[in-house]
Amino acid sequence: MVIKKLLKELIPPIFFRVSNKLRQKKLQPTFKSYKDALEAAGSYEEPDLIKVIVAKTKKYLEKNHSNELINFDGLKDARTTRTLFAIAAGINKKTITILDFGGSAGIHYFTARQIISDDISLKWCVVETESMVIEAKNEGLENEELLFFSSVEEATNKVTYFDIIYSNYALCYTPNPLFYLEQLLQTNFEKFFLTNTAMNSEDKEIIGLQTSYISTNGVGRDIPDHLGIPDKEIIYPFTIPSKQEVESKIKQYGNIIYSIKEVEASYPTIDGSFNNYGYLITSKDF
Numbered sequence: 001m002v003i004k005k006l007l008k009e010l011i012p013p014i015f016f017r018v019s020n021k022l023r024q025k026k027l028q029p030t031f032k033s034y035k036d037a038l039e040a041a042g043s044y045e046e047p048d049l050i051k052v053i054v055a056k057t058k059k060y061l062e063k064n065h066s067n068e069l070i071n072f073d074g075l076k077d078a079r080t081t082r083t084l085f086a087i088a089a090g091i092n093k094k095t096i097t098i099l100d101f102g103g104s105a106g107i108h109y110f111t112a113r114q115i116i117s118d119d120i121s122l123k124w125c126v127v128e129t130e131s132m133v134i135e136a137k138n139e140g141l142e143n144e145e146l147l148f149f150s151s152v153e154e155a156t157n158k159v160t161y162f163d164i165i166y167s168n169y170a171l172c173y174t175p176n177p178l179f180y181l182e183q184l185l186q187t188n189f190e191k192f193f194l195t196n197t198a199m200n201s202e203d204k205e206i207i208g209l210q211t212s213y214i215s216t217n218g219v220g221r222d223i224p225d226h227l228g229i230p231d232k233e234i235i236y237p238f239t240i241p242s243k244q245e246v247e248s249k250i251k252q253y254g255n256i257i258y259s260i261k262e263v264e265a266s267y268p269t270i271d272g273s274f275n276n277y278g279y280l281i282t283s284k285d286f
Helices: 002-010 013-025 034-040 047-062 078-089 107-115 130-138 152-158 177-185 243-253
Strands: 095-101 121-127 146-149 162-168 189-199 206-213 233-240 254-261 266-269 272-283
Touching (some): 034 233, 095 107, 095 152, 095 177, 130 146, 189 243, 206 266, 243 254
Parallel strands (some): 095 121, 095 162
Antiparallel strands (some): 189 272, 206 233, 254 272
16 A cells, blocks of 8 residues: 555656546557657567468469459458559550559559459559568569569669559558658659548647557458467557648649548547548649
8 A cells, every 4th residue: 555655656647647548548659759669569560460461462362353243342441442443444555554652462453453454464563561572472472563672762773654653551651651752752653642641730740559450451351270370469650740741742743633531530649630631643744
């Protein structure tokens, strides 16, 4: 009893108020830097997570969905994937070149390949973490149309022009979203579909942590049995950029054809929650 009383006297009352607030609303803490957030959690390069995402993609591919009804219900972010296909269908070319920033193990390519005519060839360049790239290549997912790169620079050294840049839900999991956004905008592209990107109304970045189960990542909700990996929670940082700064950066290099408001009140933190937005952008050169 004496120890409990002493602790209450030593710890400021605000600590208990913040702790109670976090417990009641399950709000995530925020951090001064991405490095601080990493030290408090893990990263999206968790080895078991990478293995599960790649294995799920292989399982999807091995089902051989050719000439079957495509079930978007089993695909994560199907609504935005449909939009990507609609844009691709409007490009009257024999080869469509796409830069897929944060494209996981290539699931968008494999789904697109089911929809787009065999007469049209694809050059689909996925930019992902180094761990994801290594695992995807080791598991044989790369082919003549699907290429994996661990940086935008590496991708643009190999491919010099993109009909479409596609980034779905990815920028916020980088240490510096504005830096990577500018890298993408500086490439030689025609259209850029940026979607499911959380932003805040203040003139600053918000850095926090996200918690999810391994099983909820990738296509489907079951961990492939052969992996022998038990489901567990993983925690990794996110960075919410300023909406004003994002739009300013876009307008520096391109034109916003339309913008959309998507998920509301995502990423609940002690500094508030944030809405997700999307943009269809064209390069100023087109």
